[in-house]
Amino acid sequence: MALNSIWVVAEPGNTALTTTSLELLSQARTLGSSVSAISWGADAAAHAIEAGQYGATTLYDVGDLHGALPGVPVAQAIAALVASVGAPDVILLPASYDGRDIAGRLSARLDRPVLTNVTGIADEGGIVTEHPVFGGTSIVKARFCAEGPGIVAVRAKSFALEATGGPSATVVTAPTGDLPASTSSIIVTSHVEERSGPKLEEAQVVVSGGRGLGEADRYTLIEETAKLLGGAAGASRAIVDAGWVPYSHQVGQTGKTVKPTVYIACGISGATQHMVGMKGSKNIVAINKDPDAPIFQIADFGIVGDVNKVLPALIAALKDRG
Numbered sequence: 001m002a003l004n005s006i007w008v009v010a011e012p013g014n015t016a017l018t019t020t021s022l023e024l025l026s027q028a029r030t031l032g033s034s035v036s037a038i039s040w041g042a043d044a045a046a047h048a049i050e051a052g053q054y055g056a057t058t059l060y061d062v063g064d065l066h067g068a069l070p071g072v073p074v075a076q077a078i079a080a081l082v083a084s085v086g087a088p089d090v091i092l093l094p095a096s097y098d099g100r101d102i103a104g105r106l107s108a109r110l111d112r113p114v115l116t117n118v119t120g121i122a123d124e125g126g127i128v129t130e131h132p133v134f135g136g137t138s139i140v141k142a143r144f145c146a147e148g149p150g151i152v153a154v155r156a157k158s159f160a161l162e163a164t165g166g167p168s169a170t171v172v173t174a175p176t177g178d179l180p181a182s183t184s185s186i187i188v189t190s191h192v193e194e195r196s197g198p199k200l201e202e203a204q205v206v207v208s209g210g211r212g213l214g215e216a217d218r219y220t221l222i223e224e225t226a227k228l229l230g231g232a233a234g235a236s237r238a239i240v241d242a243g244w245v246p247y248s249h250q251v252g253q254t255g256k257t258v259k260p261t262v263y264i265a266c267g268i269s270g271a272t273q274h275m276v277g278m279k280g281s282k283n284i285v286a287i288n289k290d291p292d293a294p295i296f297q298i299a300d301f302g303i304v305g306d307v308n309k310v311l312p313a314l315i316a317a318l319k320d321r322g
């Protein structure tokens, strides 16, 4: 391995480190001989156990932010760490809202560039990153030319999640120093969207509906099929824009990236902007009345038919199965 040291910003979610953070730790382990995580929140010990399971040996803890947005304090802490313990070869961050906020601020503090929207990282005598462009129809490769550390913001589901079962990472307190007044704005309350099944990004089965459903009420067919299969309900942007379902359901370039074992696209044409968010699924099933719909080009199984007839039949069959 040519890379000595990789730092991963491991973002705490509601109950544990986010899945994207763990994906980054999994990939970092394959690229560098030493992987450290940088995290924050009230429970550093729990984060250290989790980060250790995914290959980090050290967890730099920025501490409890008491509701402050992480952008300023975490970027400041990482910059201070670079000054005190030396720079890693590369710093990986999830391309989440907070991850991108930290990346931008860190770039300004360290005067180093950021590569964003990354879906692949390899060591080719230095970090080389992959970025989908033109709705995912082409991939461009990029590398840092200047002195490191390079800052890389990576999209969810770019890498497989692989725990090593390693020991807890050693917790080291990260220096935050005096924080500017901007951290005095705090999150007073946050709401977690109600859902009964698995999260869309983590579900093993995703059933998505598109404009072919015909009307908003028929989305219940998607929800019922997803529920019977123990999966999550997704959507194309067309029906999100039409106000049939919330944006949190959207799969695609400007929505979520999913990689389930089974993806069922119902009444979805297969625009490149939709496919970029689901084409990594292991098995793709498409139901569309148009045999020439582009979605059939990437489908493993295709049903040419009216989704409003096929789904009720599928629901009845699943209920019969018990």
Ligand SMILES: Cc1cc2nc3c(=O)[nH]c(=O)nc-3n(C[C@H](O)[C@H](O)[C@H](O)COP(=O)(O)OP(=O)(O)OC[C@H]3O[C@@H](n4cnc5c(N)ncnc54)[C@H](O)[C@@H]3O)c2cc1C
Pocket (backbone or CB within 6 Å): 209, 210, 211, 212, 213, 214, 235, 236, 237, 238, 239, 250, 251, 252, 253, 254, 255, 256, 266, 267, 268, 269, 270, 271, 272, 273, 274, 277, 287, 288, 289, 290, 293, 305, 306, 307, 308
């Ligand atoms: C910058 C940009 C970003 C975008 N980001 C996204 C994104 O993140 N996600 C996304 O999904 N889109 C995205 N889009 C929009 C995308 O280009 C498409 O417009 C959208 O995906 C189309 O949604 P759809 O397939 O539901 O609708 P349509 O393209 O209208 O397709 C409907 C399909 O349903 C079929 N159909 C009709 N009736 C039936 C029936 N009764 N039974 C079975 N099939 C039927 C039709 O044959 C057709 O194939 C983006 C576009 C842009 C420009």
